[in-house]
Amino acid sequence: MGGNGSEKKVSGWRSPAWWDGRARGSIGIVFFVVFMAVLPLWANYVSKPLGIDLVFVLRLVGVFTIAAVGLNLLLGYAGQVSLGQGAFFAIGAYTSSLLAVKVGFPVWLGIIAAVAIAAVFGLLVAPVLRLKGHYLAMATLGLGIIVFVFLRELTFLTGGNDGVRNIPGLAIPFVEATTKISEYYYVWVIAVIVLLLCGNLVRSRVGRAMQALHQSEVAAEAMGVNVSGQKIRIFVLSAALGGLAGGVYAHLQGYIDPNMFSITLSISLLTMVVVGGMESIWGAVAGAALITFLPKVVEAIPKWVGDAPRWLERYSNYEGIIFGLILMLTMVFMPSGISRGLTDLVRYRRSPFVNPFRKKVVE
Amino acid sequence: MHLGSIADFFGNCPQYIANGLANGCIYILVAMGFNIIFNSTGIINFAQGEFCMFGGLFAFTFAVTLGLPLPLAILLAILATALIGGGMERLLIYPLRHASIITAIIATVGASIFFKALGRLFWPKEAYKVPEFTSGNFTVPGATVSRQFLWVLGLTVISVVLVYLFFNHTRAGKAMRACSVNRQAASLVGINVSRMSLYSFLLAATLGGIAGLINAPYASYGIGLFLGIKGFTAAVVGGLGNTFGAVTGGLVLGLLEELIPGFLTVVLGVSTGYKDAVAAILLVVVLLLRPQGLLGKGVAEKV
Numbered sequence: 090m091g092g093n094g095s096e097k098k099v100s101g102w103r104s105p106a107w108w109d110g111r112a113r114g115s116i117g118i119v120f121f122v123v124f125m126a127v128l129p130l131w132a133n134y135v136s137k138p139l140g141i142d143l144v145f146v147l148r149l150v151g152v153f154t155i156a157a158v159g160l161n162l163l164l165g166y167a168g169q170v171s172l173g174q175g176a177f178f179a180i181g182a183y184t185s186s187l188l189a190v191k192v193g194f195p196v197w198l199g200i201i202a203a204v205a206i207a208a209v210f211g212l213l214v215a216p217v218l219r220l221k222g223h224y225l226a227m228a229t230l231g232l233g234i235i236v237f238v239f240l241r242e243l244t245f246l247t248g249g250n251d252g253v254r255n256i257p258g259l260a261i262p263f264v265e266a267t268t269k270i271s272e273y274y275y276v277w278v279i280a281v282i283v284l285l286l287c288g289n290l291v292r293s294r295v296g297r298a299m300q301a302l303h304q305s306e307v308a309a310e311a312m313g314v315n316v317s318g319q320k321i322r323i324f325v326l327s328a329a330l331g332g333l334a335g336g337v338y339a340h341l342q343g344y345i346d347p348n349m350f351s352i353t354l355s356i357s358l359l360t361m362v363v364v365g366g367m368e369s370i371w372g373a374v375a376g377a378a379l380i381t382f383l384p385k386v387v388e389a390i391p392k393w394v395g396d397a398p399r400w401l402e403r404y405s406n407y408e409g410i411i412f413g414l415i416l417m418l419t420m421v422f423m424p425s426g427i428s429r430g431l432t433d434l435v436r437y438r439r440s441p442f443v444n445p446f447r448k449k450v451v452e
Numbered sequence: 453m454h455l456g457s458i459a460d461f462f463g464n465c466p467q468y469i470a471n472g473l474a475n476g477c478i479y480i481l482v483a484m485g486f487n488i489i490f491n492s493t494g495i496i497n498f499a500q501g502e503f504c505m506f507g508g509l510f511a512f513t514f515a516v517t518l519g520l521p522l523p524l525a526i527l528l529a530i531l532a533t534a535l536i537g538g539g540m541e542r543l544l545i546y547p548l549r550h551a552s553i554i555t556a557i558i559a560t561v562g563a564s565i566f567f568k569a570l571g572r573l574f575w576p577k578e579a580y581k582v583p584e585f586t587s588g589n590f591t592v593p594g595a596t597v598s599r600q601f602l603w604v605l606g607l608t609v610i611s612v613v614l615v616y617l618f619f620n621h622t623r624a625g626k627a628m629r630a631c632s633v634n635r636q637a638a639s640l641v642g643i644n645v646s647r648m649s650l651y652s653f654l655l656a657a658t659l660g661g662i663a664g665l666i667n668a669p670y671a672s673y674g675i676g677l678f679l680g681i682k683g684f685t686a687a688v689v690g691g692l693g694n695t696f697g698a699v700t701g702g703l704v705l706g707l708l709e710e711l712i713p714g715f716l717t718v719v720l721g722v723s724t725g726y727k728d729a730v731a732a733i734l735l736v737v738v739l740l741l742r743p744q745g746l747l748g749k750g751v752a753e754k755v
Contacts, residue, residue, distance in 0.1 A: 170557050216740055222553040223496035226561075227684055228739045231732035234681065238729035352677060356565060363558055410573065413566025420559035421547045 121371075122281060129273050140392035141385050144269045151276035152338045153377040157361040158287050158370060159330025164359070165367030165426075166291055167323045168303030169218065173229030174358045176236040177207045177328040179350030181335025183240060183247060186256040186345055196257055200336040207332020211325040218320045233355050240347040252346025259340045276337055280374075283330060288370045290326075299323055300368070360412050363419055366426030375428050384408050461718040466594030468710040474601045476706020477608035478504075481663035482683025483690065483698035484615055485656035491632035491693050492652035493545065495553070498560040501680020502567035503657045506533045507664025508671025509571055512580040522583060530661040536567075537657020541650050549646065564676065571673030579672040582665055604666045611659060616695055618655075628652060632693065678728075682709075685735040691745025700747055705731060 365376020690697025
């Protein structure tokens with residue numbers, strides 16, 4: 090599936106056998122963990138000259154990575170388009186922050202509750218998975234809108250448009266102050282665990298079943314995959330990860346209101362998955378990083394250039410233009426995502442670009 | 453629950469029905485746009501609501517900013533919106549004609565965000581007032597109705613009739629219907645499938661543009677998503693791909709959207725904010741219980 094015609098003899102550099110085995114995965118993970126552990130120590134030095142609070146943004150990248158990995162299981166691996174991941178994110182955020190603010194739950198317990206409630210909600214709405222393609226996409230979009238309206242209107246519980254304030258911050262036990270750096274480690278420890286678990290999941294029996302039903306549900310059924318059961322399990326897992334990300338996010342921000350969880354959030358998460366690469370666990374990290382940093386970079390450009398051109402001032406207008414263009418161009422030229430397209434380029438030394446205007450002989 | 457408040461609710465009913473019909477007409481036009489594109493290409497265009505946004509914003513620009521006479525401004529606005537639809541088909545949908553459904557969905561979602569951001573870039577403020585074709589109100593027993601409503605009703609009826617005639621009595625319309633039944637067979641009998649796809653986007657954008665400019669009194673960059681999901685709901689309620697289904701669905705949704713929140717607010721004292729969720733709830737319920745729609749006979753894609 091790594092691009093069209095991968096069964097052809099591959100020319101170019103071939104990696105040795107030991108490198109293609111488990112070793113590559115393990116070494117990659119070790120490198121990644123060490124890199125992420127050292128990153129904030131360096132980030133503090135460059136934050137000022139860059140004009141971007143690097144540690145702050147990196148924490149958000151961690152949060153969105155968790156939600157994007159969850160969505161990627163559903164969208165990339167199982168082939169089910171969901172435009173409602175933001176709803177689970179919102180449910181997680183509200184569960185955890187309301188428990189902390191109104192009941193006085195410790196943060197970690199609130200986040201566990203957020204995961205549980207989001208999963209339960211996922212199970213409740215799982216019947217939408219009977220729908221396919223456009224119908225599923227629209228139904229999940231509808232769910233997102235319903236959750237949004239209820240968060241806004243159930244004022245006695247959620248505070249309505251005023252939101253929830255004074256949410257306690259994340260804190261690692263045994264670390265005294267809730268510094269930005271300690272929050273960074275809190276977020277990324279969770280994110281790395283999620284990445285490892287999901288990476289193992291997609292290589293397992295369940296993962297293979299998932300990819301089978303992406304290819305053809307009829308064929309998967311014939312091979313003995315319980316298609317509807319499998320889809321529901323993945324949907325609930327994806328919802329739970331959305332809830333986890335939302336819970337962490339709320340404690341990171343200290344304040345939430347319904348407008349943070351509009352359709353825009355679901356679409357940003359979709360963009361992360363698509364850009365990072367569908368069917369790629371690490372792609373979610375790349376996608377989350379790119380999509381989270383992009384607006385901050387555009388925002389910071391005026392500070393870099395000094396005498397900023399006037400059109401940059403309304404930067405927020407450009408976010409939608411950039412995201413929309415990214416989604417369209419990626420789908421037309423690299424339908425399996427940028428990270429996968431570039432990997433193919435490096436591995437097979439051939440263009441990953443699809444030529445969409447090529448006429449097919451057989452319609 | 454108070455008996456008096458129930459009487460209040462029934463007293464307000466004519467007004468709810470009048471408002472519901474006016475909104476329903478707009479949903480009908482959006483739903484027909486979804487249907488036409490779905491029939492000829494098999495995709496749901498998530499940017500359909502953005503065509504309405506462009507219709508309204510262009511009409512404002514031509515009529516108010518440039519000061520053109522209203523009929524000319526309206527014509528130009530519809531033309532400009534149709535061009536955007538055609539451009540979208542050539543640049544995005546045509547290259548994706550062999551792509552999977554997921555790819556097509558994500559691409560049209562991308563188009564929708566892109567259009568919305570363009571709208572926000574060029575028309576930055578919140579809402580613009582497109583002039584009413586004829587201003588003022590008139591009263592019928594129990595309700596005050598704006599004169600604009602007659603235009604909305606008239607234009608919708610004319611559009612529905614023209615679309616019906618187009619699909620049933622013209623060569624191009626019949627060819628487009630053939631594409632909806634079987635693209636390969638249509639292509640084998642000499643129908644230019646890709647041109648039909650272009651026509652369908654032009655037509656859908658035209659209808660969307662009309663819906664946007666009669667969506668009085670306000671046009672803004674944010675209306676696309678809401679009109680889009682409501683139009684889709686109307687299409688699904690009636691049965692996706694069916695013109696009369698769109699009419700039924702639009703009217704049902706328009707009326708429910710007024711009557712349900714009206715009842716909840718007047719009788720039970722619930723906030724009117726829930727109105728925004730009516731379409732989404734109706735959409736999910738209909739998709740789950742009767743995905744082929746009220747009028748549909750065929751079975752929608754469902755496992």
